[in-house]
Amino acid sequence: DSGVTQTPKHLITATGQRVTLRCSPRSGDLSVYWYQQSLDQGLQFLIQYYNGEERAKGNILERFSAQQFPDLHSELNLSSLELGDSALYFCASSVGQKTGELFFGEGSRLTVL
Amino acid sequence: GIQVEQSPPDLILQEGANSTLRCNFSDSVNNLQWFHQNPWGQLINLFYIPSGTKQNGRLSATTVATERYSLLYISSSQTTDSGVYFCAVGETSGSRLTFGEGTQLTVNP
Numbered sequence: 001d002s003g004v005t006q007t008p009k010h011l012i013t014a015t016g017q018r019v020t021l022r023c024s025p026r027s028g029d030l031s032v033y034w035y036q037q038s039l040d041q042g043l044q045f046l047i048q049y050y051n052g053e054e055r056a057k058g059n060i061l062e063r064f065s066a067q068q069f070p071d072l073h074s075e076l077n078l079s080s081l082e083l084g085d086s087a088l089y090f091c092a093s094s095v096g097q098k099t100g101e102l103f104f105g106e107g108s109r110l111t112v113l
Numbered sequence: 114g115i116q117v118e119q120s121p122p123d124l125i126l127q128e129g130a131n132s133t134l135r136c137n138f139s140d141s142v143n144n145l146q147w148f149h150q151n152p153w154g155q156l157i158n159l160f161y162i163p164s165g166t167k168q169n170g171r172l173s174a175t176t177v178a179t180e181r182y183s184l185l186y187i188s189s190s191q192t193t194d195s196g197v198y199f200c201a202v203g204e205t206s207g208s209r210l211t212f213g214e215g216t217q218l219t220v221n222p
Contacts, residue, residue, distance in 0.1 A: 106155050
Protein backbone atom coordinates (compact mmCIF):
# COMPACT_ATOMS: atom_id res chain seq x y z
CA ASP A 1 0.00 0.00 0.00
CA SER A 2 1.60 3.25 -1.20
CA GLY A 3 -0.59 5.46 0.96
CA VAL A 4 -2.01 7.26 -2.09
CA THR A 5 -5.75 6.71 -2.45
CA GLN A 6 -7.63 7.04 -5.72
CA THR A 7 -11.34 6.78 -6.37
CA PRO A 8 -13.15 5.40 -8.21
CA LYS A 9 -11.13 2.32 -9.19
CA HIS A 10 -13.24 1.66 -12.24
CA LEU A 11 -15.52 3.92 -14.23
CA ILE A 12 -17.55 3.26 -17.36
CA THR A 13 -19.22 6.14 -19.13
CA ALA A 14 -20.37 7.31 -22.54
CA THR A 15 -18.84 9.68 -25.06
CA GLY A 16 -19.60 13.32 -24.37
CA GLN A 17 -19.91 12.82 -20.62
CA ARG A 18 -17.89 14.35 -17.80
CA VAL A 19 -16.19 12.51 -14.94
CA THR A 20 -14.18 13.45 -11.87
CA LEU A 21 -11.33 11.38 -10.50
CA ARG A 22 -10.21 11.91 -6.94
CA CYS A 23 -6.83 11.49 -5.25
CA SER A 24 -5.71 11.71 -1.64
CA PRO A 25 -1.92 11.97 -1.29
CA ARG A 26 0.21 10.29 1.34
CA SER A 27 0.18 11.98 4.69
CA GLY A 28 2.71 14.82 4.65
CA ASP A 29 3.10 14.96 0.87
CA LEU A 30 2.47 18.35 -0.67
CA SER A 31 2.90 17.52 -4.36
CA VAL A 32 0.31 15.68 -6.42
CA TYR A 33 0.84 14.47 -9.97
CA TRP A 34 -1.57 13.06 -12.53
CA TYR A 35 -0.52 10.57 -15.20
CA GLN A 36 -2.40 8.89 -18.02
CA GLN A 37 -1.55 5.39 -19.22
CA SER A 38 -3.10 4.35 -22.49
CA LEU A 39 -2.16 1.41 -24.67
CA ASP A 40 -0.60 3.46 -27.43
CA GLN A 41 0.93 6.34 -25.43
CA GLY A 42 2.53 4.72 -22.42
CA LEU A 43 2.66 6.63 -19.14
CA GLN A 44 2.23 10.34 -19.85
CA PHE A 45 2.54 13.16 -17.34
CA LEU A 46 -0.49 15.43 -17.25
CA ILE A 47 -0.09 17.98 -14.45
CA GLN A 48 1.51 18.65 -11.05
CA TYR A 49 0.24 20.64 -8.09
CA TYR A 50 2.24 21.67 -5.08
CA ASN A 51 0.48 22.91 -1.96
CA GLY A 52 -2.55 24.01 -3.93
CA GLU A 53 -0.80 25.66 -6.85
CA GLU A 54 -0.13 24.37 -10.34
CA ARG A 55 3.59 23.71 -10.77
CA ALA A 56 4.07 21.86 -14.04
CA LYS A 57 1.97 20.99 -17.01
CA GLY A 58 2.44 18.16 -19.46
CA ASN A 59 0.35 16.94 -22.34
CA ILE A 60 -2.97 17.68 -20.74
CA LEU A 61 -5.88 18.30 -23.07
CA GLU A 62 -7.95 21.47 -22.78
CA ARG A 63 -10.96 19.26 -22.02
CA PHE A 64 -9.17 18.12 -18.87
CA SER A 65 -8.66 20.20 -15.76
CA ALA A 66 -7.38 19.60 -12.27
CA GLN A 67 -7.12 21.27 -8.91
CA GLN A 68 -5.64 20.67 -5.48
CA PHE A 69 -7.72 21.64 -2.49
CA PRO A 70 -6.60 23.12 0.87
CA ASP A 71 -6.69 19.64 2.45
CA LEU A 72 -4.26 18.63 -0.34
CA HIS A 73 -6.53 16.16 -2.07
CA SER A 74 -6.77 16.60 -5.82
CA GLU A 75 -9.38 16.09 -8.48
CA LEU A 76 -8.95 15.52 -12.20
CA ASN A 77 -11.95 16.53 -14.28
CA LEU A 78 -12.37 15.03 -17.73
CA SER A 79 -15.09 16.48 -19.95
CA SER A 80 -16.55 15.91 -23.42
CA LEU A 81 -15.14 12.42 -23.20
CA GLU A 82 -14.00 10.62 -26.33
CA LEU A 83 -13.28 6.97 -26.96
CA GLY A 84 -9.56 7.75 -26.93
CA ASP A 85 -9.74 8.98 -23.36
CA SER A 86 -10.16 5.41 -22.18
CA ALA A 87 -7.08 4.80 -20.06
CA LEU A 88 -5.69 4.16 -16.63
CA TYR A 89 -5.29 7.42 -14.74
CA PHE A 90 -2.73 7.48 -11.97
CA CYS A 91 -2.21 9.93 -9.18
CA ALA A 92 1.15 10.17 -7.43
CA SER A 93 2.43 12.21 -4.54
CA SER A 94 5.76 13.34 -3.15
CA VAL A 95 6.95 15.47 -0.30
CA GLY A 96 8.75 18.15 -2.21
CA GLN A 97 8.16 20.42 -5.14
CA LYS A 98 11.24 19.52 -7.17
CA THR A 99 12.84 16.44 -5.68
CA GLY A 100 12.00 13.23 -3.91
CA GLU A 101 10.46 9.85 -4.49
CA LEU A 102 7.03 9.62 -6.08
CA PHE A 103 4.46 7.12 -4.81
CA PHE A 104 1.60 6.06 -7.04
CA GLY A 105 -1.97 5.17 -6.28
CA GLU A 106 -3.66 2.11 -7.72
CA GLY A 107 -5.16 4.09 -10.56
CA SER A 108 -8.63 4.78 -11.90
CA ARG A 109 -9.53 2.75 -14.96
CA LEU A 110 -11.77 4.79 -17.26
CA THR A 111 -13.67 3.17 -20.07
CA VAL A 112 -15.52 5.42 -22.52
CA LEU A 113 -18.13 3.64 -24.65
CA GLY B 114 12.54 16.96 -22.90
CA ILE B 115 14.56 14.11 -21.49
CA GLN B 116 14.55 10.80 -23.36
CA VAL B 117 14.38 7.45 -21.56
CA GLU B 118 15.16 4.20 -23.33
CA GLN B 119 14.68 0.79 -21.81
CA SER B 120 16.00 -2.52 -23.04
CA PRO B 121 15.11 -5.17 -23.82
CA PRO B 122 11.46 -4.43 -24.63
CA ASP B 123 10.50 -8.04 -23.96
CA LEU B 124 12.11 -10.77 -21.92
CA ILE B 125 11.01 -14.36 -21.38
CA LEU B 126 12.70 -16.41 -18.66
CA GLN B 127 12.39 -19.74 -16.96
CA GLU B 128 11.81 -19.67 -13.24
CA GLY B 129 15.12 -19.45 -11.40
CA ALA B 130 16.96 -17.51 -14.11
CA ASN B 131 18.68 -14.17 -13.61
CA SER B 132 18.17 -11.06 -15.71
CA THR B 133 19.42 -7.52 -16.23
CA LEU B 134 17.22 -4.68 -17.41
CA ARG B 135 18.77 -1.46 -18.66
CA CYS B 136 17.64 2.16 -18.67
CA ASN B 137 19.46 4.89 -20.59
CA PHE B 138 18.58 8.55 -20.22
CA SER B 139 19.61 11.58 -22.21
CA ASP B 140 20.28 14.26 -19.59
CA SER B 141 21.22 14.87 -15.97
CA VAL B 142 18.63 13.70 -13.48
CA ASN B 143 17.82 14.31 -9.83
CA ASN B 144 15.54 11.32 -9.56
CA LEU B 145 15.46 7.81 -10.95
CA GLN B 146 12.92 5.23 -9.94
CA TRP B 147 12.22 1.65 -10.96
CA PHE B 148 8.66 0.37 -10.86
CA HIS B 149 6.97 -2.97 -11.39
CA GLN B 150 3.52 -2.85 -12.93
CA ASN B 151 1.73 -6.03 -12.00
CA PRO B 152 -0.99 -7.70 -14.10
CA TRP B 153 -3.64 -5.76 -12.17
CA GLY B 154 -2.09 -2.47 -13.28
CA GLN B 155 -0.62 -1.42 -9.94
CA LEU B 156 2.69 0.49 -10.06
CA ILE B 157 4.89 -0.84 -7.30
CA ASN B 158 7.92 1.18 -6.20
CA LEU B 159 11.05 -0.95 -6.43
CA PHE B 160 13.89 1.52 -6.03
CA TYR B 161 14.49 5.23 -5.66
CA ILE B 162 18.03 5.39 -6.97
CA PRO B 163 19.29 8.63 -8.57
CA SER B 164 22.82 7.31 -8.02
CA GLY B 165 24.64 4.39 -6.44
CA THR B 166 23.60 0.83 -5.72
CA LYS B 167 20.77 -0.62 -3.66
CA GLN B 168 19.55 -4.11 -2.94
CA ASN B 169 16.22 -5.44 -1.79
CA GLY B 170 16.04 -9.21 -1.56
CA ARG B 171 16.41 -10.76 -5.00
CA LEU B 172 16.38 -7.35 -6.68
CA SER B 173 19.17 -4.85 -6.91
CA ALA B 174 19.76 -1.68 -8.89
CA THR B 175 22.69 0.45 -9.91
CA THR B 176 22.63 3.95 -11.36
CA VAL B 177 25.72 5.52 -12.92
CA ALA B 178 24.52 9.08 -13.24
CA THR B 179 27.68 10.37 -14.94
CA GLU B 180 27.19 7.84 -17.73
CA ARG B 181 23.41 8.24 -17.79
CA TYR B 182 22.24 4.70 -17.26
CA SER B 183 20.72 2.45 -14.65
CA LEU B 184 20.50 -1.31 -14.35
CA LEU B 185 17.94 -3.47 -12.56
CA TYR B 186 19.02 -6.99 -11.64
CA ILE B 187 16.55 -9.73 -10.90
CA SER B 188 17.99 -12.94 -9.52
CA SER B 189 16.33 -16.35 -9.13
CA SER B 190 13.23 -15.08 -10.91
CA GLN B 191 9.79 -16.26 -9.88
CA THR B 192 6.50 -16.32 -11.78
CA THR B 193 5.28 -13.48 -9.59
CA ASP B 194 8.03 -11.29 -11.05
CA SER B 195 6.11 -11.21 -14.34
CA GLY B 196 4.83 -7.84 -15.46
CA VAL B 197 6.20 -4.63 -16.88
CA TYR B 198 9.24 -2.95 -15.38
CA PHE B 199 9.45 0.79 -15.84
CA CYS B 200 12.34 3.13 -15.37
CA ALA B 201 11.35 6.75 -14.74
CA VAL B 202 13.59 9.78 -14.38
CA GLY B 203 13.17 13.27 -13.02
CA GLU B 204 14.97 16.19 -14.65
CA THR B 205 16.94 18.60 -12.50
CA SER B 206 14.43 21.35 -13.34
CA GLY B 207 11.54 19.65 -11.57
CA SER B 208 10.21 16.56 -9.86
CA ARG B 209 7.86 15.09 -12.42
CA LEU B 210 8.92 11.73 -13.80
CA THR B 211 9.39 10.80 -17.43
CA PHE B 212 8.81 7.11 -18.03
CA GLY B 213 10.48 4.74 -20.42
CA GLU B 214 8.45 2.36 -22.55
CA GLY B 215 9.05 -0.49 -20.13
CA THR B 216 10.35 -4.05 -20.28
CA GLN B 217 7.68 -6.75 -20.44
CA LEU B 218 8.97 -9.66 -18.35
CA THR B 219 7.40 -13.09 -18.50
CA VAL B 220 8.65 -15.77 -16.11
CA ASN B 221 7.50 -19.26 -16.99
CA PRO B 222 7.27 -22.09 -14.42
